[in-house]
Structures are given as C-alpha cells and as structure tokens.
Amino acid sequence: MTIGFSHLFYLLSLYFLKVHSEIIDPQNVETLKLEQICLLRKEVLSKHSASSPLKRFLDGTQRVYIGSSDVKLTGFTSYPYQELDVTKAEHFQRHFCLESIDVFHSEHTFEHIRYEDSLVAFKLFHQYLKPNGYVRIAVPGGHNRGKRTKPHKVDLEYGHVAFWNTTVITEYLQNAGFQRVEIREYEAPGKICHVNDWDRCGGMVHRSFMHDSRNEPIIRKAMCENQGVLRNGYPTSLVVPHTPVCSLIVDAFKS
Numbered sequence: 001m002t003i004g005f006s007h008l009f010y011l012l013s014l015y016f017l018k019v020h021s022e023i024i025d026p027q028n029v030e031t032l033k034l035e036q037i038c039l040l041r042k043e044v045l046s047k048h049s050a051s052s053p054l055k056r057f058l059d060g061t062q063r064v065y066i067g068s069s070d071v072k073l074t075g076f077t078s079y080p081y082q083e084l085d086v087t088k089a090e091h092f093q094r095h096f097c098l099e100s101i102d103v104f105h106s107e108h109t110f111e112h113i114r115y116e117d118s119l120v121a122f123k124l125f126h127q128y129l130k131p132n133g134y135v136r137i138a139v140p141g142g143h144n145r146g147k148r149t150k151p152h153k154v155d156l157e158y159g160h161v162a163f164w165n166t167t168v169i170t171e172y173l174q175n176a177g178f179q180r181v182e183i184r185e186y187e188a189p190g191k192i193c194h195v196n197d198w199d200r201c202g203g204m205v206h207r208s209f210m211h212d213s214r215n216e217p218i219i220r221k222a223m224c225e226n227q228g229v230l231r232n233g234y235p236t237s238l239v240v241p242h243t244p245v246c247s248l249i250v251d252a253f254k255s
Contacts, residue, residue: 034093034094034095034097041059041097041100044058045059062096062100062102063101063102063105063203064077064084064101064103064104064105065078065105065106066079066086066106073105073203086121086124086125087117089124092127098127099128101133103133103134103135103136103202103203104125104128104129104135104136105136105202105203107138108138108140110137110139111140112162118172122172122175122176122252126177126178130254131254131255132253132254133254134254135173135251136205136250137249138208138248139162139247140248141193141248142246143248144165144189146164146168149163164248165186166248166250169250173250176252177254179255180253181250182253183196183248183250184198184249185205185246185248186246191241191242191246192240192241192242194238194239195240198251205247207245208245209238209240214245215245218243
C-alpha cells in the first residue's frame with residue numbers, strides 16, 4: 001500500500017485533531033508546519049497502534065547530499081548552499097526533523113570550511129541522523145600532517161582552509177558524538193593510496209581512487225596484477241603507490 005500526500009495529510013489531520021484538538025485542512029499542505037509534522041512523526045513512530053503504512057511513510061529513507069546543488073546523486077536530495085548552510089542550526093530546522101536522516105554525504109566540501117565550523121556541522125549531522133545512520137565525508141587526501149599543513153598554491157587558488165588527515169577528522173567526528181569512525185580511503189606519505197571496501201550506492205565519491213578517470217592506467221595495472229582482494233570487481237583492500245588522485249573518505253556512524 002502506498003500513501004499519497006493528500007492521504008498522508010488527511011491521516012495526519014485526523015491524528016492532530018484527535019491528539020491536539022486542532023483542525024488542519026488536508027487540502028492545504030502549508031497549514032501543517034514542519035515543526036507540527038516533526039511532532040506528529042515522533043508521536044506516531046512511538047505508538048504501536050499507529051498505522052503501519054503511515055509509519056513507513058513518516059520513517060521513509062532520506063539521504064542528503066551536502067555540497068553543490070548542481071550535483072545530482074541517485075537517491076540523494078541536494079540543496080543549494082543558500083538553503084542549507086551546514087554550519088547553521090536554523091537551516092536544519094527549516095528542512096528536517098530530528099533523527100530523520102539516514103545518510104549525509106559530502107564530497108570535497110569540508111576543506112572549504114574552518115575547523116570550528118566543521119565541528120558545528122558534524123554535531124548537527126549527529127543530531128539529525130537516525131540511530132545507525134551515518135555521514136560520509138570525502139576531502140582531498142594529500143594533507144598527511146593534518147592541521148599543521150602549510151597551504152600550497154593550489155590550496156589558495158581553490159579556497160582550502162582546512163587540511164584533514166585520518167587523525168584530525170576522526171577526532172572531530174568523535175567530539176561531535178560519533179563513536180564509530182571508519183576510514184574508507186586515505187593517502188599516506190609518498191602518494192600511496194590505501195583503499196578499503198565501501199558501498200558506492202551509499203554515497204558515490206567521484207574523486208576517489210576507483211572512480212577518477214585520472215587513475216585509469218594505475219587501476220588497470222593494479223587489477224591485472226590482482227593486487228589486493230577483489231569483490232565484485234572492486235578492491236576490499238588495496239595499497240597503490242604514485243596515485244594521481246586519492247581522497248580521504250570517512251564514514252561515521254551514529255549509535
């Protein structure tokens with residue numbers, strides 16, 4: 001059984017009328033404000049007697065891509081920066097209910113955000129993720145010394161203000177409340193790319209070892225020589241020297 005928006009708002013109207021003694025016109029979506037929907041969502045999901053189809057609708061999968069609104073990933077919703085600045089709590093409040101998002105995904109965005117502002121964003125991700133939800137963050141992988149890195153010319157040209165490595169980003173994510181942090185890909189000194197298995201459907205990273213076209217000759221060589229352990233054509237573990245493009249990719253899970 002599927003529920004259309006008119007049916008959903010009719011059910012929500014009946015529920016809101018019963019519980020809160022307020023009348024909501026089911027034909028006028030705008031009369032049901034997000035804060036009311038969030039309140040209803042929380043109450044409905046907590047009640048065993050509530051309609052199962054309604055529960056499934058209210059708890060449906062929501063995956064959010066952070067970065068350019070021009071990037072469209074299958075299964076993800078993108079927002080312009082003007083609508084969703086990840087450092088502003090009021091922007092999250094405008095779009096989402098607490099603990100309603102399955103995945104936040106960001107590719108090459110947090111190198112443009114100061115460390116203290118990134119911590120604010122990480123904490124907001126944690127607040128709005130469902131239990132067992134996760135955030136996937138990909139940033140340039142060549143900053144092995146982390147915050148001690150001196151900006152290169154290319155960093156100044158591209159507006160990079162934060163230089164993440166595995167230690168620094170893990171520390172910040174844990175300080176934001178994420179207890180489980182898994183490194184999917186990172187670059188070690190000497191441009192050595194370490195690749196671990198990660199689910200592409202859970203958030204594609206185009207500037208990664210396996211998916212950046214600049215790496216094609218090295219990928220072919222690694223595959224032909226059967227370096228690492230392969231599963232479905234992808235490496236579960238791979239160490240490749242002299243890699244043109246290698247990102248730092250991290251998944252952080254909410255308990």
